[in-house]
Amino acid sequence: MPDFPSARLHVVSGKGGTGKTTVAAALALALASGGKKVLLAEVEGRQGIAQLFDTAPLPYEERKVAVGPNGGDVYALAVDPEQALLDYLHMFYKLSPNGIPARTLRKIGAIDFATTIAPGLKDVLLTGKVKEATVRTVDGRPVYDYVVLDAPPTGRVPRFLNISHEIGNLAKVGPLKNQSDRVMELFRSTQTVVHLVTLLEEMPVQETLDAVDELTALGLPVGGVIVNAVRTPALQPADLLAAERGELDLAALKVGLEGAGLDVALAPVLAEEAADHAARVALEERGRDALAGLNRPSYELPLLPDAVDLGGLYELATLLHEQGLA
Amino acid sequence: MTTRLDIDKVLETAQIIVCCGSGGVGKTTTAAALALRGAEKGRRTVVLTIDPARRLAQAMGLTELDNTPRPVKGVAGELDAMMLDMKRTFDEIVETHAEPVKAQQILENPFYQALSSSFAGTQEYMAMEKLAQLKASGDYDLIVVDTPPTRSALDFLDAPDRLTTFLDGRLVKVLLAPAKAGGKAYLKVVTAGFNVFTNAITKIIGASVLQDLSQFVAALETMFGGFRERAQATYDLLKDPDTAFVVVAAPERDALREAAYFVERLDEEKMPLAGLVVNRVHRSAAAGLTAQRSLAAAEELDPTSLTAGVLRLHADRLALSQREARLQERFSSAHPRVPVVEVAAQPGDVHDLDGLRAVGADLAGS
Incomplete structure (x- = not known):
């Protein structure tokens, strides 16, 4: 129905x-x-x-x-x-x-x-x-x-x-x-x-x-x-929160990049991109809360x-x- | 090769900047950022906005619809801002151009009350009317105008022609007949050739409505003569080389298609187009790490790990940025002579003067 x-x-x-x-x-x-x-x-x-x-x-x-x-x-x-x-x-x-x-x-x-x-x-x-x-x-x-x-x-x-x-x-x-x-x-x-x-x-x-x-x-x-x-958030909730606060674990990221055979010097730039994403996700969350106050049926499209x-x-x-x- | 739109040069030389573009592309923010930067370069500036987001309006000290420019606090220079009240502007024109008794009649007419805020592209027209007033005041070196977010934003370009056609048309004469003859004599005064028409129109809208409508048109007619001249004067003002049209878009298919429409339309009318501002462009400072390489590396890792997540994000961002670049290239190959400037996407909306300053700096490439 x-x-x-x-x-x-x-x-x-x-x-x-x-x-x-x-x-x-x-x-x-x-x-x-x-x-x-x-x-x-x-x-x-x-x-x-x-x-x-x-x-x-x-x-x-x-x-x-x-x-x-x-x-x-x-x-x-x-x-x-x-x-x-x-x-x-x-x-x-x-x-x-x-x-x-x-x-x-x-x-x-x-x-x-x-x-x-x-x-x-x-x-x-x-x-x-x-x-x-x-x-x-x-x-x-x-x-x-x-x-x-x-x-x-x-x-x-x-x-x-x-x-x-x-x-x-x-x-x-x-x-x-x-x-x-x-x-x-x-x-x-x-x-x-x-x-x-x-x-x-x-x-x-x-x-x-x-x-x-x-x-x-x-x-x-x-x-x-x-x-x-x-x-869709691309990071785990804890990482997302850290990225939003600008406290992403750079050392861990460097280790990960090194393990993948990538340039560790990219870590700060990639962390910055993650921070942008986290800010965006947080903004979306606030928007979702405001819309929930309407008490109208809601539908999401990716x-x-x-x-x-x-x-x-x-x-x-x-x-x-x-x-x-x- | 597309040339870069030199925003600072525009801000230093133009007397009027008109921002146009479709809805949701950040047009109002662009207009406000341009005005702020212009003011802080030492030019006496006013920005005329149509419908700013609440918090942006608050940042500029605009708390309500108001037809008087108000100084913006916290600016290192002289910046006034105003938010246009359409209905009020229309009423002011009626009051200025019609006899007091007639003006009262117009303001009380039910058709006027219902239609004045949507009459003949009123929004666009009123913005231009206000622009002419601000220009005539001589109080400003630079006037920045934001336009409504529709194609009809350019309707003011047709306004002189359209009004002339309308006023010289027979419809006005037919509609005026009852007001001139007074009520019931209506059908007697119109010539036989109009009988078919008058019968049809009376049948469709009813005699009493026709009476109100007639009174409304009669009242407007007294003002229309002035309208026509002012519309022509505004048109000439816009065509002046000291005016700069700035088309605003986002790097999306629909927004760029609308931008192309605006560019072509302005070109047809020989209006001085400064160039295109593309807002919300995604860039990456690590473009050397390709999306493919990034994704391939992420696949080798634990998918929940920080590194895998960050690499997936990077790949998404590059894909988006490449798609945006392709759309922009398509625009520029169709319009190679239009200078372009990009503004980087911000994670959130801009709603304070510092945010506007940052957008202004990005626009100027500094």
Whole structure:
């Protein structure tokens, strides 16, 4: 039984540089396992998914990019605000993208206005499209078993997810109000979880703590904390402690190096490298303690020796599955 | 062969330094370290940051969002720092450029309240607006600006064009119609050609929302004329040879790809790029002992022994450092004329002036 059994929309955020796109992709693969159909969506126009799966830039269409570990399909979509707006007009107002009203909107700059000049409106369109994909059905069955959203970074994500609430406040009645209310209903329901990716470094940990507070205050459901790029301590605990204090046993190290036929003069430099490592491990430990205070389910992924490729993604997906996230 | 970015020369000659790059690469720290070093070289310096880490902010004496530069204590020179309050800056512009009654209307409009902090790349734009103000004050020899951690950090480069297109567009005229005609007369004043549009937009957002939106646009319009000129002036200021753009990255695939985007974009706009700072580079003073040799030796030893552990660490570090070097080479072969400087990885985050000084010294290669 996964940790979030009722969740269908998994939102993945994290501070820049923490690997949120990689984690989102691994989570999509994990969820697809065993024959499920999963949509992995990105909204920032960075084409991060295409880079990760090593495919050509994604067009605005739901396209299969990978198969799950035991069957199942991962589709990907790069949500584009302009296309999302045209979709929206088409779906709700039966305005064809090439019809006169849509063309008029474009001609007078309304589409530009909504998609580039006012980023708040852009977020309405992006979140609206994600909601549409999540609730879309064919013959009464959901098209996707799960949707994974590679969301904006932690600093921006509370506002991004809450934009429909703000718009709902502006429009007291009418279609915009109804649409906004439905988006917020989904985002605040048990069908949605917001996961936060972090590194065990000071700033990402702090941003994670802040994001949990902000999301909770907005009534948005916080899911798990995914700790990425965790290093395995290479030294025994006692050696680690000594290295951190700068008290590593240089004499013993010299003896060891000599025994291995290596230059003993390297001992101080290698000890320095060990001290760096120990400082880093201690920092990670402090980060872990701070995150434990959140009392949220947490998952750890190792630092992969090379840049993440498809093989690496499956490896991470398996780890997420084993730890119960999917 | 890539040339080395001469940071001290930049710090001695530039009047404005703009740091850009993706999130999580240490951009704010770089901006602060550059400013501190500039100040301690005797230049009257101010650093404008967007969202510093709490402890770094505290180190510089910044305790809250504040639109006034405050002196940083403990600096051997003159260094001011400020942390931009977006909403406040926007409000100030409204208050400065609109009639008092109109200004009040704008500030109270629900659209303004909801959208002003995210309107038209407000963050980027406000940072540039503030930059122009600081420059005009004449109080500083050197202004260091940190930008938001997104691609849109360069949106300000488009701002003059985008605003012009928007303002001259018919959308503004349509949206202004109800405000000008007053409420219900709306549908009568627009020409027949717009009927399709107005029907569509009323259907989509509802008449009362349209009324608020219209009032908001009308209010903004009174300020936009000034916006356009100032955006152009700021653009020219940035293009000035006395400005130096510094792109910041970490030696990772994604961060360097974003750095390449920034470099190309700045080049397209003919903006004065000083070079690339690569933060968090791992080095080893014992590179003579190769990773293979180190691992092979470790295998012969008791795996729990100190020596085996230290040798494994060394091998990991060299592997990482080689991977970083390859990524950097790839960047430099695509952008051979961009000067580069590296800053060594620190085990922890920098959060005091001594830490910033050390980063500054590393940047300058001293």
